[in-house]
Amino acid sequence: xxxxxxxxxxxxxxxxxxxxxxxxxxxxxxxxxxxxxxxxxxxxxxxxxxxxxxxxxxxxxxxxxxxxxxxxxxxxxxxxxxxxxxxxxxxxxxxxxxxxxxxxxxxxxxxxxxxxxxxxxxxxxxxxxxxxxxxxxxxxxxxxxxxxxxxxxxxxxxxxxxxxxxxxxxxxxxxxxxxxxxxxxxxxxxxxxxxxxxxxxxxxxxxxxxxxxxxxxxxxxxxxxxxxxxxxxxxxxxxxxxxxxxxxxxxxxxxxxxxxxxxxxxxxxxxxxxxxxxxxxxxxxxxxxxxxxxxxxxxxx
Amino acid sequence: xxxxxxxxxxxxxxxxxxxxxxxxxxxxxxxxxxxxxxxxxxxxxxxxxxxxxxxxxxxxxxxxxxxxxxxxxxxxxxxxxxxxxxxxxxxxxxxxxxxxxxxxxxxxxxxxxxxxxxxxxxxxxxxxxxxxxxxxxxxxxxxxxxxxxxxxxxxxxxxxxxxxxxxxxxxxxxxxxxxxxxxxxxxxxxxxxxxxxxxxxxxxxxxxxxxxxxxxxxxxxxxxxxxxxxxxxxxxxxxxxxxx
Numbered sequence: 125x126x127x128x129x130x131x132x133x134x135x136x137x138x139x140x141x142x143x144x145x146x147x148x149x150x151x152x153x154x155x156x157x158x159x160x161x162x163x164x165x166x167x168x169x170x171x172x173x174x175x176x177x178x179x180x181x182x183x184x185x186x187x188x189x190x191x192x193x194x195x196x197x198x199x200x201x202x203x204x205x206x207x208x209x210x211x212x213x214x215x216x217x218x219x220x221x222x223x224x225x226x227x228x229x230x231x232x233x234x235x236x237x238x239x240x241x242x243x244x245x246x247x248x249x250x251x252x253x254x255x256x257x258x259x260x261x262x263x264x265x266x267x268x269x270x271x272x273x274x275x276x277x278x279x280x281x282x283x284x285x286x287x288x289x290x291x292x293x294x295x296x297x298x299x300x301x302x303x304x305x306x307x308x309x310x311x312x313x314x315x316x317x318x319x320x321x322x323x324x325x326x327x328x329x330x331x332x333x334x335x336x337x338x339x340x341x342x343x344x345x346x347x348x349x350x351x352x353x354x355x356x357x358x359x360x361x362x363x364x365x366x367x368x369x370x371x372x373x374x375x376x377x378x379x380x381x382x383x384x385x386x387x388x389x390x391x392x393x394x395x396x397x398x399x400x401x402x403x404x405x406x407x408x409x410x411x412x413x414x415x416x417x418x419x420x421x422x423x424x425x
Numbered sequence: 426x427x428x429x430x431x432x433x434x435x436x437x438x439x440x441x442x443x444x445x446x447x448x449x450x451x452x453x454x455x456x457x458x459x460x461x462x463x464x465x466x467x468x469x470x471x472x473x474x475x476x477x478x479x480x481x482x483x484x485x486x487x488x489x490x491x492x493x494x495x496x497x498x499x500x501x502x503x504x505x506x507x508x509x510x511x512x513x514x515x516x517x518x519x520x521x522x523x524x525x526x527x528x529x530x531x532x533x534x535x536x537x538x539x540x541x542x543x544x545x546x547x548x549x550x551x552x553x554x555x556x557x558x559x560x561x562x563x564x565x566x567x568x569x570x571x572x573x574x575x576x577x578x579x580x581x582x583x584x585x586x587x588x589x590x591x592x593x594x595x596x597x598x599x600x601x602x603x604x605x606x607x608x609x610x611x612x613x614x615x616x617x618x619x620x621x622x623x624x625x626x627x628x629x630x631x632x633x634x635x636x637x638x639x640x641x642x643x644x645x646x647x648x649x650x651x652x653x654x655x656x657x658x659x660x661x662x663x664x665x666x667x668x669x
Contacts, residue, residue, distance in 0.1 A: 128437070128496070130428045140428050142439075142494055166467055168493050171583025175494060198428055198441060198471065399580040400499075 126182035131189070134218040138200040141167060141191025141219070143226075144178035151185030154418045155254050156228035158219050159190040160239035160246075166197025170236060170396045173403050177234070180407045186414060189223055191215075193242075216246040220253065230254035232353075234410070237262070237362075237395070241334075247352055248343055255353035255417065257410060260362045260395055264337040265375050273367045337375065344379040353417050356387040357409065359402075361395030386413065431487075431517045438510055439494035440487035441471075442521055443478040452524030453477050453668065454514045455486035456535030456542075460567070460584035462645035463492065466532055469644045473530065473661040480669045483522040487514050489538075492584075499585045504538070504593035511542035519546075528607075528668055533557050533645050534594075540602040551607040552664050555618045555643070560597030599623040609634040610667050614641035614660040639663045 125147035133139050150156070159174045161167065167190040168175050178188040192199035193215045205211040220231045232255035233243035240261030247256040335343060347354060358366035366372075372387040373380040380387065388409060393402035427444070430437040445451070455470055457463045474484045488495040489510050491502030511529065518524050528550040531539030536556030543551045557563045567581055579586045586594075599622050609632050611620045620636045627634035641657040648655070 128430070128494075130430060130439070132428070164468070165464055168464075171461075171464075172493070172499055176499070197467065198426070200426075396583060398583045400585060401580075 126179055128178075131191075131222065133222040134194070134199075134215065135202050135204055136200075138202060139191055139194060139215060139218060140198040141189050142178070143187065143189050144182045145187040146182045146185050148185070150187050150227065150229075151419065153229060154186055154414070155230035155232045156223045157181060157186060157188040157232045157234050158216070158223060159188060160216065160233060160235035160242045161193050161196050162236040162239045164196050167192050171398055171403065173236065173397050173406070176403055177407050177410060180411060181414065184411060184414065184419065187223075187228065189219060191219055212242055213246065213249060216242060217250055220246075220250050224252050228252075232257060232414075234258075236260060236397075244343070247347055247354075253352060255355075256347075257355045257357070257413065259357045259406065260359055260365065261356060262365055263334055264340055265358075265366050265371055267371070267375050269374055270367055270371055274363065277363070277367065341376055341379065344376060344385070348379065348382045348384045351384065353413075354385045355409075355413055356385075357390060357406065358388070359390045359393040359395050359397075361393065432510075432513050435496070436490055437496045438487050438490060438513065440485050440514060440517065441474070442518070443474045443484040443486075444522065445481050445483045446479050447481045449481045449483060450523060450525040451481065451528070452483040452485070452515075452518040452522060452526070453528045453530055454511060454518060454539075455484065456511055456529060456531035456539040457486065457488065457493070458533035458535050458645050459489075459492065461582040462533050464583075465647065466645045468655065469642075469657045469661060470532065472656055472658065473664060476661050476665040477668065480665050482528070482668070483518060483524055485514050485518045485521075500587050503587070503589045504541075507538045508541045511538050512545045515542070515546055515548075528552070530554060530664060530668075531556070534563070537597055537602060540605050543605040543607050544603060548605070548607045550668055551605050551609045552668065553602075553609065553611045553623070554660065554664070555613055555615050555645070556602070556611065556620075556623065557594075557597055558599050558602070558619060558623045560594040560601075563597065564591070564594055599626045604630050605632055607632070610664070611636045612660060612664065613638045614657055615643040616640070637663065637667075 126144055127147050128142055128144045131141050131143050159169065159178065162170050174190045178190055181188050194211050195201040202211055202214065205214055223231055231252050233247055233253055234257045235243040236259040240258035243256045243258050244261060247253045356372055366389065369389045379385050390405060393405060397403045397406060427442040429440060429442065431440055432438045455474060457470060458466050470486055474486050477484045489502055489507040491497035491499055515527055527546055527548045529539040529543055529548055530552040531537070532554040534557050536553035539551060540553060602623065605627065609627055611624050611634060613620045613636065624634050624636045639660045641660040642655065644655065644657045
């Protein structure tokens with residue numbers, strides 16, 4: 125049995141969320157999850173992913189908060205900030221404070237797309253965060269090998285010899301056109317879209333300046349040194365960002381060897397998790413990660 | 426604005442109540458579209474709720490059983506259940522704000538639910554916003570827009586299309602919307618929406634049905650765009666004026 129309730133917190137209780145918890149209360153030593161918006165999709169998540177994830181975790185003793193950042197979904201814009209980036213940081217901090225105030229031993233931040241970016245950034249900034257699970261996080265993951273996988277995929281899909289001839293003839297200009305010719309991801313891909321008027325001024329894009337690879341390597345080191353558990357998941361649906369199994373290891377070899385970091389490439393999932401099978405697969409991955417990191421330790425204790 | 430759960434505790438529905446900004450006994454229940462259309466239209470229907478509350482209406486928008494934040498697995502919902510959900514929302518609004526005069530606003534599939542529920546209680550006014558009037562075309566349109574199903578052929582644009590739901594939708598025709606006694610507006614913000622067959626049928630039944638074309642963003646199928654183009658402001662304003 126699970127129990128769900130509406131909560132409002134933050135300035136003038138302007139942030140709206142749903143807490144999903146096991147009827148028996150929290151399992152000891154297990155952190156709560158806070159789910160962060162994907163772009164401007166409200167807290168139910170892309171194709172209801174967050175609702176299904178919250179209920180699946182509650183069945184394993186994990187309490188979850190899914191909420192709307194200010195200006196998204198049912199949360200009002202906050203007036204106590206000077207920038208959208210600051211608003212996101214304060215919103216996530218308020219959410220973590222709310223859950224720790226309700227008895228959470230620690231918090232895991234979970235996000236898809238821009239939500240993954242916010243989870244990563246906020247994990248660095250908020251002490252109570254003990255883990256971050258990031259799905260299709262935009263970041264400095266591209267490499268020469270990523271590019272070669274990309275070209276290989278294009279050659280397989282298209283008129284290979286012709287493209288190859290053009291490649292040999294015209295070099296980089298053609299390469300750029302091949303990249304530009306990619307088809308967008310299918311399904312509800314609002315995460316990649318800028319926000320509507322009430323949340324304009326770059327809520328999704330402009331507020332989230334990406335780190336360079338060197339900066340991200342440092343951020344990873346700092347988080348792992350703090351013993352924050354990290355999981356990076358990538359789908360085949362955002363090929364421009366990530367396109368082969370070993371890509372993370374190739375770009376961040378030191379972090380990838382750390383026992384506190386996991387990564388996976390879901391070849392059959394699309395960016396929006398538009399199928400039940402894709403959603404179930406991701407939820408199973410989260411559940412296994414929770415069990416191996418916290419539930420087993422909790423049982424042993 | 427007050428978000429809350431209501432209804433049977435085993436099948437609780439998520440709703441957001443927007444109280445009237447003036448003393449009033451008039452209430453509107455907003456009926457969402459379904460699946461991908463629900464996600465995309467959400468900001469516009471929130472805007473409509475704000476407009477209506479400013480205009481003196483108590484407003485309740487809510488998620489059907491098995492959708493959004495409401496209870497239920499994504500396979501659990503079906504048309505009859507959702508019509509009962511609209512009725513439950515009206516009861517809730519009556520209890521919350523002592524509403525005596527109801528209006529229903531439904532967008533796309535939500536218009537079907539609103540029309541079918543409009544015989545319940547005294548629904549004085551009914552707004553059918555780009556209503557679905559041909560279920561087979563609706564399914565074809567949704568299917569044509571969907572990614573290829575890889576694992577489960579009942580996946581439809583991120584929602585689960587069960588056998589029952591498919592049957593429910595295939596049966597949608599102008600006649601299946603019932604016999605609403607209310608003053609009815611059929612609003613087309615999209616030039617592709619066929620409103621006349623439905624309007625003609627309603628008029629033949631004696632309903633005070635009018636149609637209006639308010640060209641605006643078809644928010645249920647338009648990804649959010651920069652500069653506010655993702656909100657159907659003109660349509661929301663027209664509905665607010667028409668109801669008031």
